[in-house]
Amino acid sequence: MNEVNSIANSSLFSEFSIDDKTKDDPKSNELGQSAFLELMITQLEHQDPLSPQENTEFIAQLAQFSSVESLDKLNNNFDSFTNNFMANQALQASTLVGRSVTVPTDRTRLETGDVVTASVDVPASSSDISVDIFSESGALIDQISLGIQPPGELVMRWDGMNAEVNGELLDWQSSHEEGVAPGVYQFKVTTNADGESVQLATALSANVNSVTVASNGGLVLNLAGVGAVELTDVKQFNE
Known part of the structure; x- marks a missing residue:
């Protein structure tokens, strides 16, 4: 390090x-x-x-x-x-290089032994929340049903084999018993609102590869699987 x-x-x-x-x-x-x-x-x-x-x-x-x-x-x-x-x-x-941050995005990179944290804003009227996870090529990797969730922030953690929501392990089994390979994955979180399928805003964790200074003097974080993100767009600095 x-x-x-x-x-x-x-x-x-x-x-x-x-x-x-x-x-x-x-x-x-x-x-x-x-x-x-x-x-x-x-x-x-x-x-x-x-x-x-x-x-x-x-x-x-x-x-x-x-x-x-x-x-x-x-x-x-x-x-x-x-x-x-x-x-x-x-x-x-x-000093953020090598650490994880959460930013508004629908894709990030999962490394071996790592965990992706997804932060989702759940509206007041929602039901049957589901998470579809796609590979970088666009193939559907996993589907996770979260059921009905209370309004507010929903935090899901996924390691390629297991998933937990708000600190509780889901009774859900991945189709990949040995876990998925390291790579970039896309998350699509949807819910039923007033009888229609609505995609929810998602923020994902990503590792900081490097930090650069933009032409306007602002700081830019280069995130694995995400790309360049301004420091001011970071939603959370993870432990």
Whole structure:
């Protein structure tokens, strides 16, 4: 695991540098502090000796220069704060590599000896909830009947051979006595509502393979069997 984290951290801070992601292209029409000062000095050197600049105008320019200097320092401090914040956030996110998170999706990858956790939002009017599990090729692998469930969050755990709902083992036998092979599986959860079959929203657990920084500075988790998912879309961090 240390080797995985080392590789992830190296990739995170070299290929996806925080500075590179937040650095703006220089704008040719911006007037910086040094350019403003040079312009003011040039103006003083070439002023008309018979009609020199009045004190009020000079003081106004000095005040304007002071404002430019203050804004420049403020921008530098804010950029430094932003970079430090993002670097700290990225470092914390990199510790998720190898862990499991739950995200809104209908497919994930099951590894040998692993368990997939499915979180389902059950509406108030529902009955005969069933779960169809498909292989990556689209073949139906298993059908699990959950019967009538109370409204709210339903949590199902499946290891390819057994299933439990809300912590209780189901009296259900998989058609695969030895369990299914490791791979990507799709979950389709349906119920009968008002006489019609309705598919329910599902969130599944998935392992974090790596963490990257998006072009907008946001953090993206690369999940096994799912793909790229923004950190803000994570519903739960699993133990």
